Amino acid sequence: MKVLEAIGNAVIQGLAYVGSLTMQLFSELRASPRVLPLTGRRGRWKTAIRQMAAIGVDGLPIIAIMSVCAGFILAMQTGSELRRFGALQYVMDVVGVGFTREIGPLLTALIVCGRSGSAFSAEIGTMVVTSEIDAMKTMAMDPIEMVLTPKYVAAMITLPCLTIMSNTFGILAGAVFMRITTNIRFPMYMRYIFNSIELHDVWTGLLKSLVFATIIVNVGCMEGLRVRGGADAVGRSATSGVVRSTYLVILADAFFTAIFYLVHKG
Amino acid sequence: MTELMISVDGLTVEYDGKRVLNNVSLDIQRGEVMVLLGGSGSGKTTMLRHIIGLERPTSGTVRVRGVDINRCSKEELMAIRRTMGVAFQECALFNSMSVEENVELPLHELTNLADPVIEIMTYMKLAAVGLGETGKLMPQELSGGMKKRAAVARATALDPEILVFDEPSAGLDPIVAAGLDELILFLKKAFQMTILVVSHELASAFRIADRLALLDRGSLIAVDSKDAFRASTHPRIRQFLDRVPDPITESVVVQAHIRELAGLAGART
Numbered sequence: 388m389k390v391l392e393a394i395g396n397a398v399i400q401g402l403a404y405v406g407s408l409t410m411q412l413f414s415e416l417r418a419s420p421r422v423l424p425l426t427g428r429r430g431r432w433k434t435a436i437r438q439m440a441a442i443g444v445d446g447l448p449i450i451a452i453m454s455v456c457a458g459f460i461l462a463m464q465t466g467s468e469l470r471r472f473g474a475l476q477y478v479m480d481v482v483g484v485g486f487t488r489e490i491g492p493l494l495t496a497l498i499v500c501g502r503s504g505s506a507f508s509a510e511i512g513t514m515v516v517t518s519e520i521d522a523m524k525t526m527a528m529d530p531i532e533m534v535l536t537p538k539y540v541a542a543m544i545t546l547p548c549l550t551i552m553s554n555t556f557g558i559l560a561g562a563v564f565m566r567i568t569t570n571i572r573f574p575m576y577m578r579y580i581f582n583s584i585e586l587h588d589v590w591t592g593l594l595k596s597l598v599f600a601t602i603i604v605n606v607g608c609m610e611g612l613r614v615r616g617g618a619d620a621v622g623r624s625a626t627s628g629v630v631r632s633t634y635l636v637i638l639a640d641a642f643f644t645a646i647f648y649l650v651h652k653g
Numbered sequence: 654m655t656e657l658m659i660s661v662d663g664l665t666v667e668y669d670g671k672r673v674l675n676n677v678s679l680d681i682q683r684g685e686v687m688v689l690l691g692g693s694g695s696g697k698t699t700m701l702r703h704i705i706g707l708e709r710p711t712s713g714t715v716r717v718r719g720v721d722i723n724r725c726s727k728e729e730l731m732a733i734r735r736t737m738g739v740a741f742q743e744c745a746l747f748n749s750m751s752v753e754e755n756v757e758l759p760l761h762e763l764t765n766l767a768d769p770v771i772e773i774m775t776y777m778k779l780a781a782v783g784l785g786e787t788g789k790l791m792p793q794e795l796s797g798g799m800k801k802r803a804a805v806a807r808a809t810a811l812d813p814e815i816l817v818f819d820e821p822s823a824g825l826d827p828i829v830a831a832g833l834d835e836l837i838l839f840l841k842k843a844f845q846m847t848i849l850v851v852s853h854e855l856a857s858a859f860r861i862a863d864r865l866a867l868l869d870r871g872s873l874i875a876v877d878s879k880d881a882f883r884a885s886t887h888p889r890i891r892q893f894l895d896r897v898p899d900p901i902t903e904s905v906v907v908q909a910h911i912r913e914l915a916g917l918a919g920a921r922t
Binding site: 428429430513517518519521522524525526527528 | 702705706707731732734735737739741742743745746747748758759761762763807
């Protein structure tokens, strides 16, 4: 009975967590017109742009380096197998399709999760501990609109952009590998790549990156808002923000990939 | 005729079954300085958080200018909050903004004033608390007393009718604390503000208060004028005013615990 009870409790807690995330997401969506340019209040869009710089511009170098490495590794690993069958040209299909559909969005999400997700939790957690969130509320300002929504808007814009950059760098790394191991030069490589990937591959990847952005921002912010106590609680919130959003990103990836697989197959 | 600005009626708060506030009732009139006294853990910060509407009580009502803040609409609550300024114990200045931007924020967010007007108002608010020349500094560059004053400047940015202070003199030296007392009296006199101060500093309380309230273990044991407080014979009030400590722990309990720790539970001496 105790095992059943524990399983039941875990399921209820999990559902409650997802429920809170969904409610927070709806609040952010309701507040988003007040953050966007033209419809929003002055200054709010500036906050979103600052966040875009923090998530996107500052995150680009590490995403570029890791994508180049991942692209090269993928090409080498598949190349060493395919070479045995004299099918080295299929490396280009693997790199092109693999990056646009899967590795680009996932790698980007995991890096943003580690860099920015933890920063969201720590920043908001510190604001809770130092009563800044309470101060906002008592000044008749909405923390969701002031703090959370600019981050959400910024992530929804930057994550697809970063994913495209990651795809590009991964595919370029594949080109270098092909140039070193075969006679295939860059223009021909790109022709192969454009023949192998379809528009469908790109947009499913970008759609997934939007889902990942939603998860990373909401989990990071919610862990921050739940902080009670002092500095150690802020540290714990940053850790659990990263762990939980990584976990949810992978789950969502599996779920969406399965759906796309079934839809595409059908 | 006096007007009731804050009215707390039968406020009871429980956390996890533990009663923190017990049927507390308190009225604050327009233009008076009410000091809520109490020792550590007496529930005074909890009471303040309920008065400013950050938490919902287990039972009882909190009315601000006649509006029940736990049962009103969101718009009504926002309207009430615009007439209330709160200076937190931790100051709660936004660390990513300069002092000036902290004070400007409510003006930018909640009014349609032009930027030059906001700039002038911000300077006036900062100058009123003696920080006119420090607007460009970041909060972390300020001393403790300056931070408190900056928090007051921000709390008074929208010319609130009610000002709430949580422990204004906590962690400050006597000279800076006295300066804050004078600032509170100045705000009361110059702007006819209704001021609620939560404190445990007796000297400061007797300097600024029109009336005092003493909270003890979640219950309000007295609400009275300064003179009546000084003359009171209530044992808890006397203990508080005469700074008499509570006995730390019953020695029998301590001895029993030590025996238990030493593995001699149940052993009799």
